[in-house]
Amino acid sequence: MFRRDLLQDKVVVITGGGTGLGRAIGERYLELGAKLAIASRREEVLARAAQEMTAQGGEVFYKSCDVREEKQIADLFDAVFAHYGKVDILVNNAAGNFISPTERLSAHAVDAVLKIVLHGTFYTTLELGKRWITSGQGGVMLNIVTTYAASGAGSGFVVPSAAAKAGVLSLTRSLAVEWAKYGIRQVAIAPGMFPTEGAWSRLVPSDEIAERLMHRVPLRRVGNKSELANLAAFLVSDEAGYINGEVVTIDGGEWLQGAGEFNELIDLSAHDWDQLSAMTRKK
Ligand SMILES: CCCCCCC/C=C/C(=O)SCCNC(=O)CCNC(=O)[C@H](O)C(C)(C)COP(=O)(O)OP(=O)(O)OC[C@H]1O[C@@H](n2cnc3c(N)ncnc32)[C@H](O)[C@@H]1OP(=O)(O)O
Numbered sequence: 001m002f003r004r005d006l007l008q009d010k011v012v013v014i015t016g017g018g019t020g021l022g023r024a025i026g027e028r029y030l031e032l033g034a035k036l037a038i039a040s041r042r043e044e045v046l047a048r049a050a051q052e053m054t055a056q057g058g059e060v061f062y063k064s065c066d067v068r069e070e071k072q073i074a075d076l077f078d079a080v081f082a083h084y085g086k087v088d089i090l091v092n093n094a095a096g097n098f099i100s101p102t103e104r105l106s107a108h109a110v111d112a113v114l115k116i117v118l119h120g121t122f123y124t125t126l127e128l129g130k131r132w133i134t135s136g137q138g139g140v141m142l143n144i145v146t147t148y149a150a151s152g153a154g155s156g157f158v159v160p161s162a163a164a165k166a167g168v169l170s171l172t173r174s175l176a177v178e179w180a181k182y183g184i185r186q187v188a189i190a191p192g193m194f195p196t197e198g199a200w201s202r203l204v205p206s207d208e209i210a211e212r213l214m215h216r217v218p219l220r221r222v223g224n225k226s227e228l229a230n231l232a233a234f235l236v237s238d239e240a241g242y243i244n245g246e247v248v249t250i251d252g253g254e255w256l257q258g259a260g261e262f263n264e265l266i267d268l269s270a271h272d273w274d275q276l277s278a279m280t281r282k283k
């Protein structure tokens with residue numbers, strides 16, 4: 001689908017790059033010639049991922065980093081600049097989330113999500129942005145948000161995530177304007193349902209919930225990680241150099257189905273329609 005050298009020698013930092021979608025994005029970038037640095041809290045997860053990801057070649061540097069901690073982020077970028085000499089692309093992918101009635105949340109639980117998603121994304125963006133601005137080097141920042149942020153609707157039962165991701169989208173759009181003069185481009189992806197261990201264990205705890213969710217997707221399937229990774233590759237590449245401040249939704253049409261007033265009629269049979277038409281036609 002892409003030129004094999006689409007991301008040749010680009011140095012990419014991916015937060016949460018050892019698992020799930022972050023890892024899938026990293027694997028695609030490696031195939032396209034990029035050099036990776038993956039970071040998250042669990043060093044053993046990163047080490048295993050780096051080893052497996054480089055089995056086919058390529059380079060993956062890893063460093064443990066909690067994105068809620070300013071000092072650890074500075075240490076991360078110090079280490080990546082020391083190792084590779086530059087950073088070209090940042091993928092803000094690390095996140096925390098779980099389903100819960102909002103009234104059951106403690107302040108600590110709200111903070112657990114806000115600090116990873118909103119503060120963590122802001123801190124990495126700020127740290128790298130300052131370095132790029134000082135050195136005169138530009139780059140691309142890709143933020144992974146959600147459809148309930150991109151649609152503006154938010155979502156019950158994941159309210160800390162909805163609020164935090166909306167903040168990240170606002171950060172994306174705001175800096176797309178403010179930092180464009182430094183050659184820094186901002187883009188975002190809003191994924192729908194992409195089964196990962198991290199998301200499914202916290203958000204889809206039963207088959208019944210999975211079935212209900214699936215019914216919301218017009219294409220009647222979940223997304224493949226490779227589909228998301230391909231979009232992530234295009235958006236950070238020079239081929240997408242004029243896309244700035246945009247969020248691209250990849251959800252099989254799910255949010256549109258939820259938004260259209262009459263879309264639930266999709267389940268009606270031809271027989272149902274015969275009866276309804278007879279009722280709605282002028283007598
Ligand atoms: C379903 C289809 C997909 C549609 C779109 C979905 C959009 C997806 C968005 C995603 O972000 S998926 C990614 C999911 N991955 C992760 O969340 C990975 C990282 N997560 C974590 O580490 C934890 O889950 C965490 C809770 C977010 C943070 O961990 P931390 O160790 O910092 O916190 P804890 O000390 O464990 O807990 C803090 C606080 O939160 C309360 N809490 C934790 N889990 C729950 C829960 N399930 N329900 C209610 N409350 C919870 C916990 O009790 C603590 O509060 P206090 O008890 O101290 O008051």
Ligand SMILES: NC(=O)C1=CN([C@@H]2O[C@H](COP(=O)(O)OP(=O)(O)OC[C@H]3O[C@@H](n4cnc5c(N)ncnc54)[C@H](OP(=O)(O)O)[C@@H]3O)[C@@H](O)[C@H]2O)C=CC1
Nearest residue numbers: 016019020021040041042066067093094095194196198199
């Ligand atoms: N899967 C899906 O259907 C959807 C996912 N998304 C988004 O996609 C992204 C990836 O999610 P997914 O792959 O599904 O889930 P994962 O749980 O696999 O990914 C979350 C990653 O974030 C890392 N992380 C969590 N907290 C911190 C922290 N404080 N500091 C550094 N890293 C941290 C985790 O690693 P560690 O625990 O080692 O720190 C983990 O690697 C997220 O932004 C999520 O919101 C959006 C919509 C749908």
